[in-house]
Amino acid sequence: MKVTIEVNGSEVSDEVEDRTLLVHFIRDNAGLTATNVGCDTTSCGACTVLLDGESVKSCTILAAQADGHAVTTLEGLSGEGELHPVQRAFRDQHGLQCGFCTPGMIMASVSLLAHNPKPTREEVRHGLEGNLCRCTGYHNIVNAVVDASGQEVGR
Amino acid sequence: MSIVGTRVVRVEDGTLITAGGTYVEDLREEALAGAAHAVFVRSPLAHARITGIDTSAALAAPGVLAVFTASDVDLPAQPAGPVPQPWLADGVVRYVGEPVALVLTERRYQLADAAELVDVDYDPLPAVASIEAALAGETVVHAELDGNVAQANGLAPDGFDDNAFDGCEVVVEQTIVNQRVAPAPLEARGSACAWTAEGRLTCWLSTQNPQIARMSVAAALGIGEDEVRIVAPDVGGGFGAKIGADPEAVLLAWASRAAGRPVRWAETRSENLTAMTHGRAQRNTVTIGGRRDGTVEVVRLDVVQDAGAYPRALFLPTLTELMAPGVYRFPRVETGSRGVVTTTTPVAAYRGAGRPEATAAIERGMDLFAAEIGMDPAEVRRVNFIRPDQFPYRTPTGATYDSGEYAAALDKVLAAAGYDELRAEQAARRSAGEVIALGLGIAAYVEITGGDAGGESGRIDIHRDGSVTAYTGSSPHGQGLATSLAMLLSDQLGVPMDRITVRHGDTDEVPRGIGTFGSRSLQLGGSAVRQAADEVLARAAGLAAELVEAAPDDIELDRENGQWRVRGAPAGPAITWARLAEHAGDDALSAGVWFSEGTPTFPFGAHLAVVEVDTQTGKVELRRLVALDDAGPVVNPLAFEGQRHGGLGQGSAQALLEVMSYDEDGNPTTATLADYSFISATELPDFELVDMETPTTRNPLGVKGIGEAATIGSTPAVHNAVVDALSHLGVRHLDMPTTPLRVWQALARARKES
Numbered sequence: 001m002k003v004t005i006e007v008n009g010s011e012v013s014d015e016v017e018d019r020t021l022l023v024h025f026i027r028d029n030a031g032l033t034a035t036n037v038g039c040d041t042t043s044c045g046a047c048t049v050l051l052d053g054e055s056v057k058s059c060t061i062l063a064a065q066a067d068g069h070a071v072t073t074l075e076g077l078s079g080e081g082e083l084h085p086v087q088r089a090f091r092d093q094h095g096l097q098c099g100f101c102t103p104g105m106i107m108a109s110v111s112l113l114a115h116n117p118k119p120t121r122e123e124v125r126h127g128l129e130g131n132l133c134r135c136t137g138y139h140n141i142v143n144a145v146v147d148a149s150g151q152e153v154g155r
Numbered sequence: 156m157s158i159v160g161t162r163v164v165r166v167e168d169g170t171l172i173t174a175g176g177t178y179v180e181d182l183r184e185e186a187l188a189g190a191a192h193a194v195f196v197r198s199p200l201a202h203a204r205i206t207g208i209d210t211s212a213a214l215a216a217p218g219v220l221a222v223f224t225a226s227d228v229d230l231p232a233q234p235a236g237p238v239p240q241p242w243l244a245d246g247v248v249r250y251v252g253e254p255v256a257l258v259l260t261e262r263r264y265q266l267a268d269a270a271e272l273v274d275v276d277y278d279p280l281p282a283v284a285s286i287e288a289a290l291a292g293e294t295v296v297h298a299e300l301d302g303n304v305a306q307a308n309g310l311a312p313d314g315f316d317d318n319a320f321d322g323c324e325v326v327v328e329q330t331i332v333n334q335r336v337a338p339a340p341l342e343a344r345g346s347a348c349a350w351t352a353e354g355r356l357t358c359w360l361s362t363q364n365p366q367i368a369r370m371s372v373a374a375a376l377g378i379g380e381d382e383v384r385i386v387a388p389d390v391g392g393g394f395g396a397k398i399g400a401d402p403e404a405v406l407l408a409w410a411s412r413a414a415g416r417p418v419r420w421a422e423t424r425s426e427n428l429t430a431m432t433h434g435r436a437q438r439n440t441v442t443i444g445g446r447r448d449g450t451v452e453v454v455r456l457d458v459v460q461d462a463g464a465y466p467r468a469l470f471l472p473t474l475t476e477l478m479a480p481g482v483y484r485f486p487r488v489e490t491g492s493r494g495v496v497t498t499t500t501p502v503a504a505y506r507g508a509g510r511p512e513a514t515a516a517i518e519r520g521m522d523l524f525a526a527e528i529g530m531d532p533a534e535v536r537r538v539n540f541i542r543p544d545q546f547p548y549r550t551p552t553g554a555t556y557d558s559g560e561y562a563a564a565l566d567k568v569l570a571a572a573g574y575d576e577l578r579a580e581q582a583a584r585r586s587a588g589e590v591i592a593l594g595l596g597i598a599a600y601v602e603i604t605g606g607d608a609g610g611e612s613g614r615i616d617i618h619r620d621g622s623v624t625a626y627t628g629s630s631p632h633g634q635g636l637a638t639s640l641a642m643l644l645s646d647q648l649g650v651p652m653d654r655i656t657v658r659h660g661d662t663d664e665v666p667r668g669i670g671t672f673g674s675r676s677l678q679l680g681g682s683a684v685r686q687a688a689d690e691v692l693a694r695a696a697g698l699a700a701e702l703v704e705a706a707p708d709d710i711e712l713d714r715e716n717g718q719w720r721v722r723g724a725p726a727g728p729a730i731t732w733a734r735l736a737e738h739a740g741d742d743a744l745s746a747g748v749w750f751s752e753g754t755p756t757f758p759f760g761a762h763l764a765v766v767e768v769d770t771q772t773g774k775v776e777l778r779r780l781v782a783l784d785d786a787g788p789v790v791n792p793l794a795f796e797g798q799r800h801g802g803l804g805q806g807s808a809q810a811l812l813e814v815m816s817y818d819e820d821g822n823p824t825t826a827t828l829a830d831y832s833f834i835s836a837t838e839l840p841d842f843e844l845v846d847m848e849t850p851t852t853r854n855p856l857g858v859k860g861i862g863e864a865a866t867i868g869s870t871p872a873v874h875n876a877v878v879d880a881l882s883h884l885g886v887r888h889l890d891m892p893t894t895p896l897r898v899w900q901a902l903a904r905a906r907k908e909s
Contacts, residue, residue: 017264024263033183034175036391038341039424043828046341074175083172091168094793097801098633099171100178100341100391125836132828134341134392135633137804138836140797 003063007032008076016063022056023047025063026073034074034103038132045131048104048111049073055111057104057130074103077110086110086148093153095144097135105131109145118149159646162793165638166652176389179345179361180421186349186357190417191220193407194266196256196273197430198248201284201498201821202296203277205246205255213258213272218265221414222273223257223406230375230409233402237305238297238496240465242406248277249296249464249498251823252429257406259414282498282821286438286461289495296464296496303495306469309476311457311491319453319489323444327523332890333512335436335461335815336808337831338505342391343427346404347419348411356412357384360404363393363630364670368400369662375405376412387660390632394805395504396432397632398672403430425827432468433815434505436461437475437512441520447528449538454485456516458492463501469494471502474509474606480550481517482561482601482759483539488551498821504672506805507863510602511870518598518871519878519888526882531578532597532875533569537562540599556601556757557851564783564847565599565761571845572763572781585883590771594880596764598872603755604674604786604860610751611675612667613683615644615691617744621717621733622654625687626747628668629680630660634862635794636676640684642790643856647688649714650732667749674758674860677790682854683750690746695719698739699730756851756859760784762872764807768880773899775877777807777838780869783845786859795861796844802865803842808834809866810873812892832892885909 003020004013007030014029026035026049037059038046047058050072058071078084086109089095096102105128112119112127119127124145125138133141143153170176210222225245233239244255258269281294288294289303296303320326346360356378362368365385373380390397403420411418422430438459445451456479460472472492480488525535540561541548548556569575574595581593612628625640637657645652658664669675692712699719700707711722718729736744765779780803789795812832816824825831850857870891877893878886885905889897 019264027180031183033177033181036175036178036342037180037421038343039828041424041827041829043833044341044424074173078173087172090172091164094165094635094797096168096171097635097797098341098392099167099176099389102171103175106172121841125839129835129837132341132833132835134339134394134805134833135801136797137800137802137807137842138839139800139804139842142836142841 001064003067005063005066006070008072018064020063021059022061022063022066023058026058026071032073032075036100036103038100043132045108046101046104048107048131050107050111055108074106089144089148093140093144093147095136095140101131101133105133105141109148112145113149118151119145121146157646158642159790163638163642163791164793165635166641167635167637178342178389178391179347179359182347182359182388187347187417187419190347190419191259191261191414192263192266193410193418193420194258194270195254195403196258196270197426198244198251198253198255200248200277200279201251201282202280203248204280205244205248205275206278207276208256209274212274213269216269216272218261219269220259220261223410228409236466236469238299238465240402242402250500251821252500253464254403257410259410259418282819284498284817284819284821286459286495289497296498300496304493305462305466305496306494308473309491310489311493314491315455315489319455320442320444323452324446325524325527326442326444327520327527328440328442329520329523329888330438330440331516331519333435333437333439333515334891335433335502336505336813337428337815338394338396338431338434339428339833340392340394340396343422343424344401344403344431345421346407347417348408349417350412355382356408357386358404358408359386359388360400361390361397362387362400363397363632363672364399365630365660365662366628366668367670368404371400372405372408376408385662387630393632394506395434395508395672398504428826428831429500429823432501432503433463434502435512436502437472439512439516441516443520443524445524449528449530449535451483451485451524451539453487454480456490460492460494461497461499461502462494463499464496465501466494466496467501468503471509475513477552477554478510478513478603479517479552481514482541482599484541484545485539485551490552499817506802506866511867514598514600514867515871515874519874522875522878523888526887533565533574536565536597536599554603557853558849559601559757559759560847560849561599561759564759564785567845567847568761568763568781568783571843572779574763577765590769592768592770592880594766594768594876596872596874596876596879598868598875599761600868601757601759602864602867603757605678605752606673606755607675608755609669610749611669611679611683612665612747612749613680613687614747615684615687615745617691617732617736619733619736621731621736623648623650625655625657625684626665627657627659627680627684628665628670629676630670631676632671634676634798635791636680639677639790639794640681643681643685644688647685649712649717674862678756678854678856678858678860679750679752681856681858682752683748685855686748686750687746690748691744695735695744698735702730702738703728752854754853756853758784758786758859758861758864760864760868762868764872764876766873766876766880768877768898770884770902773895773902775811775893775898777811777840777873779840779843780807781843781845782865782868783847784861784864784868785847785849786861786864787850787857788848798861799844799865800842802863803869804834804839806866806869807839807873810870810891810893811838812894814892
């Protein structure tokens, strides 16, 4: 079937198998590989993107379901030469190590902050429960989200 | 001021936070254009005879290019272990997840359909799904082994001295299950292979050790190492389970040659949880004998390692034996280990690899000993610590610890945590009969890093524009080593960070190397780069001396400005690196070295965990984790703390939640991330880090490894805290993971017994 999705502001239109997952459309048809696949049970959140501004796990949505909608991935988060506050905070707070969970973690954090601009550390932990990281023990990820929200990071 | 020791944000991050890394699945190389996709058909049974494989339906399916089974594979036997695993199962399968066939298709979405159509007939055999079943020996997994014991080492099981504990006032004994866990790096395994027309192979591989992988791939395929190029692109975590090249990676290279086209493979998560090697999986019996004043006189550790179906890493129980004495000056320690085979996924290295198991045994044991004599667990440890004046300290098991301040480490942690106040709060809660019990868990640990004694390569080139490229045989994958090495070089050469590039992971660029495991990278890889830079500095001094017509001894490097000058003549002529490189000509300011320390280093630390346990539901909440991890001087505190955080997270995960479990028939019951309790942000607290730096003399940087240390300390600290929370209710021990069910059962048992 033919699917048309606005990915990071550009329209991507392609003929795909009906069962094509959104994450594979993003990676293979739109050619944007930041969005990773980390599991097959919607557990890890590595594939998190924004669909019409809301965070979704793109391994759990068919490309067909996103037809006619707008998707934002990590690549579309910042403009040329500038970082989104969440990206900057992940770097400054060392909120990533191997980087594999990072695109999904950053997108989930962007969504979290859109709903709750000044979260407590506890709220950040709960907000990111659906995004798994094996490297950081989450400590610096929490720091990064608190930092991105403009609040003081008490280490 | 030196950049070393300051918090430098990572050079690695720029791309990772904007475009994402380039992991194997992300590669869009020209050489991989038109690559076939691969899937392994894996055994659904733990133990069975294969009575037939019909590939005809699969071969007829859309897009299927090839289906390979054991009889197609013409590779020599795998080199690892006493009973090598066939590349594809040959007649018998011995664990759920064992590769049986390899299918290649044109497109990714055809893989699962085609794999379904490979029709394998199995005749089930009895499973051997636990250490107990293996030792019982009713079913033998490999006819070529004597029973199911693949390796016996030290005194186990019959060589222990029956009279070892005679004369001890107190003897405690406990069998402790160090449960099987899944390493579960967030990027599962993957590789991609392409051959040139001339017969040269490139493998992009998610590995911790490209050079080691090249050796295995070349040996298996029967071609020279220079005919193989391994590239580790960005690697999404390894934790020991991506050491070298797994059999799947070798098979993929073979299949690519057989099929005559590039091939790529991406493991699924559910496949990963059963088919990638697991970690831990030991059953350890610790016996401690001593006096009522807290002095321990004799320790015995009897290790049984579940090696899985095909033993690959029987060094694990041996390492556990080596580290059995922990941080204590026990006069007598006797150890033994057995590695047994079961019809389960093979077990290999996982963050700590043999050392966490030793620490868990002795630290749980010390708590049991303390409880038996009614002494505070901190005090029992103080009585037995190796003293600072005893280093270098040779243990009864044959390790020589380089340096340590064990008592100071514990005291600092207890002070930072407010130990006495916490004990008072615990007593108050207990006397008030509160439902939520408070538990404090201590672990003091020593760990061995760079223990493989294999050395590492380092090379630096100073270019004509004054920029620097460093090449390391280490293969970092999240540790931030590129930043740390650039910091060291910036400091040593007086060149700004942004003029230094660190290269790694491509065997064409870095032909010699060992890679990243065993927390070896900074101490060996860092020291190698340091030594290479030293050689260049020595040569540069001579060349600069020529240019300013002075004696080499009178020349010095102004590191602030990256210029060579005559000593004591700040206004005199200054020679930049660029000028020097121009003058020196090609290769004159390059040096490559192989650094070998010869002996490992021994980081150490102390952790205190504070838990709250709901004594009605069994639910454990980890409230605090206060950790001191001393690995000598810190190059980049940001990366150093990151390594500790990760270790604390994974160690806590094992103590609280994670277990890879099998039913009696050998079926894995935690084979997806929906079932496996991978720890999340809500289950961990903010970590509290306490700093101490005790250098080693065993390398020029004075550093020890930090990659695994915090895992080793935190697991028994959290475990001990849970038991401590329940001790007043009659619970003496319960095994990890301390899930609500386990805790509730332990409480119910204790109530019944009292």
